[in-house]
Amino acid sequence: MRTCGATPGGPSLDGVNLSTQTVIQGVILKAGTDDSVPNGVAVTNGHVRLLDSTGEFTAEVPTNLEGQFRFFAAPGSWTLVVQAPGARVEQKVLATQGSPTDLVIHI
Amino acid sequence: MSRETSLVTADWVLQNLNDPKVAIIEVDEDTTLYAQGHIENAITFHWREDLQDGLIRDLISKEKFEALLSKNGISNDTTVVLYGGNNNWFATYAFWYFKVYGHSDVRLLDGGRKRWELDARPFVTEVPTRVATRYVAKERDNTIRAYRDEVIAAIGTKNIVDVRSPAEFSGELAAPAHLPQEGGQIKGHIPTAKNIPWSKAANEDGTFKSDAELKEIYQSAGVDLGKDTIAYCRIGERSAFSWFVLHELLGVNNVKNYDGSWTEYGSLVGVPVAVGA
Numbered sequence: 001m002r003t004c005g006a007t008p009g010g011p012s013l014d015g016v017n018l019s020t021q022t023v024i025q026g027v028i029l030k031a032g033t034d035d036s037v038p039n040g041v042a043v044t045n046g047h048v049r050l051l052d053s054t055g056e057f058t059a060e061v062p063t064n065l066e067g068q069f070r071f072f073a074a075p076g077s078w079t080l081v082v083q084a085p086g087a088r089v090e091q092k093v094l095a096t097q098g099s100p101t102d103l104v105i106h107i
Numbered sequence: 108m109s110r111e112t113s114l115v116t117a118d119w120v121l122q123n124l125n126d127p128k129v130a131i132i133e134v135d136e137d138t139t140l141y142a143q144g145h146i147e148n149a150i151t152f153h154w155r156e157d158l159q160d161g162l163i164r165d166l167i168s169k170e171k172f173e174a175l176l177s178k179n180g181i182s183n184d185t186t187v188v189l190y191g192g193n194n195n196w197f198a199t200y201a202f203w204y205f206k207v208y209g210h211s212d213v214r215l216l217d218g219g220r221k222r223w224e225l226d227a228r229p230f231v232t233e234v235p236t237r238v239a240t241r242y243v244a245k246e247r248d249n250t251i252r253a254y255r256d257e258v259i260a261a262i263g264t265k266n267i268v269d270v271r272s273p274a275e276f277s278g279e280l281a282a283p284a285h286l287p288q289e290g291g292q293i294k295g296h297i298p299t300a301k302n303i304p305w306s307k308a309a310n311e312d313g314t315f316k317s318d319a320e321l322k323e324i325y326q327s328a329g330v331d332l333g334k335d336t337i338a339y340c341r342i343g344e345r346s347a348f349s350w351f352v353l354h355e356l357l358g359v360n361n362v363k364n365y366d367g368s369w370t371e372y373g374s375l376v377g378v379p380v381a382v383g384a
Contacts, residue, residue: 045224049311050284057306058272059284062140062192062221071284074274083311085227 009102011068022095025070026103028063042067046084053077082107113355115214124148130181134201135191144230150179154197172208173242180237190216194313200347203364209245221313253337253363266336267300270349276302278382292373295382303328305345308352321352332359339365
């Protein structure tokens with residue numbers, strides 16, 4: 001699932017040294033039409049939490065004005081917890097060095 | 108030093124944000140979020156630009172702190188309310204900083220920006236103007252600040268609490284995972300330090316856990332709070348969060364924040380280092 005432009009999901013990777021960094025990134029989009037917010041709109045007031053393989057907190061970032069987020073992790077399995085007013089979604093991800101994990105998450 | 112005197116709720120902020128004797132300050136490492144929206148009548152301090160000396164690695168001088176507060180209309184009897192993103196890391200750092208310079212009435216908004224946003228409370232973009240004052244700071248209170256030699260001497264004798272994530276403690280990561288993993292210093296932790304991540308003290312919405320839960324976190328990790336305690340992290344902001352928990356919420360007096368933290372210790376020549384869990 002891709003949104004638009006050269007960087008699907010998360011922010012531009014220009015300037016990021018992918019040979020040394022293990023990137024987990026993506027975009028948070030509104031799912032469903034149960035309220036006045038249309039399906040697919042970027043969630044700009046979200047918080048994305050990165051938990052390690054034991055469930056321990058590792059980092060958290062707010063989504064930006066495009067609904068995007070990015071982490072610099074280490075290779076391995078991680079869990080993302082996305083929170084926004086009235087919503088909470090968990091997603092497991094596998095991260096590898098050199099090849100960014102780029103996600104589109106609907107909440 | 109208690110939850111009642113050090114912590115305020117969002118409702119309290121909404122009821123008091125027009126009081127001229129209250130100064131609300133958003134503190135973070137990145138103040139672009141403030142520009143996008145902030146609590147009504149809040150001003151902002153940038154963790155680096157406003158609170159770091161810049162030439163040497165240290166807090167700004169007493170005179171510069173007085174000038175910063177005077178310029179921003181803060182008096183010695185102002186109730187200062189701090190909040191921020193990043194789970195209040197930099198806001199608790201500023202809380203500790205205000206206490207180092209002896210400000211009497213400082214409080215923290217429980218849950219910071221995150222809880223405020225999750226509750227869909229209002230933000231504004233208007234920047235308030237506050238009438239300049241003449242603030243007089245006290246000399247630095249070094250009973251709440253640890254320096255490197257004291258930390259080295261504390262190995263094996265005092266409580267040393269490493270509040271970073273387990274991955275940073277073990278040496279897997281060099282920095283929190285929302286930052287690029289770079290920096291010249293080595294990885295690992297101070298020998299005999301107990302790893303009690305700051306996050307253990309916070310609920311998922313960024314608010315603090317109950318006093319009973321907070322005590323249990325330290326007791327179950329085998330930390331004798333009757334002994335002197337030094338908290339550290341990477342740059343001293345997350346350890347200010349844990350210092351706040353111990354010193355302000357639990358009323359433990361003999362706790363210091365080592366703000367030099369791993370970026371200092373992990374760059375020292377010849378000091379002992381441990382790796383692994």
